[in-house]
Amino acid sequence: MNNTTNATNPKSTNRSFEPRFSLKRMFHNLDKLQDIVVFGCGILLVFKMMLILTDMLLGLKAGMDIQEITADSLFLLILVELFRLLAVYLRHHRIYVGIAVEVAVVSVLREIIVAGLIHMEAAHIFAICCFLSVLGGLMFISYKVENVQH
Numbered sequence: 001m002n003n004t005t006n007a008t009n010p011k012s013t014n015r016s017f018e019p020r021f022s023l024k025r026m027f028h029n030l031d032k033l034q035d036i037v038v039f040g041c042g043i044l045l046v047f048k049m050m051l052i053l054t055d056m057l058l059g060l061k062a063g064m065d066i067q068e069i070t071a072d073s074l075f076l077l078i079l080v081e082l083f084r085l086l087a088v089y090l091r092h093h094r095i096y097v098g099i100a101v102e103v104a105v106v107s108v109l110r111e112i113i114v115a116g117l118i119h120m121e122a123a124h125i126f127a128i129c130c131f132l133s134v135l136g137g138l139m140f141i142s143y144k145v146e147n148v149q150h
Contacts, residue, residue: 035090042086049079067114074110078103098142101135108132 056064056072081103089095108128117125 031093038086038090042083042090045079045083045086049076049083052076052079067116071110071114074106074113078106078110081106096142096146098139098146101139101142105132105135105139108135 052072052075056069056076059069059072081099085095085099085103088099108131112120112128120128
């Protein structure tokens with residue numbers, strides 16, 4: 001039989017051998033804090049979505065302009081995509097570029113609808129088309145490279 005005491009066998013003690021202020025422990029605690037912050041942001045997003053939905057329903061009763069209703073509904077879709085991005089981050093601890101690009105595309109389209117495409121200058125429309133083309137290419141590449149599980 002091996003007759004060792006706790007003083008000679010450090011692995012048999014209950015106390016962790018990691019120093020109190022080790023980098024591994026600090027990053028682990030910061031990671032947990034970041035998860036709590038992201039979870040809080042998700043809860044705030046849900047509350048904001050409920051407020052926007054309530055305003056939209058009240059606006060429909062009051063006869064709100066269709067352009068405002070469309071802008072609010074697209075903003076609601078942006079918040080839903082952001083919530084999905086936060087949920088994927090909490091599950092996998094990484095940000096998927098494809099989801100972030102989807103949020104950017106919907107945001108750009110919302111701004112086009114709110115501002116009105118007819119009232120924009122040709123150079124602005126060309127810049128938006130180039131930006132959307134780049135985002136489309138990023139989305140295509142990200143779905144080929146990343147394995148996103150919804």
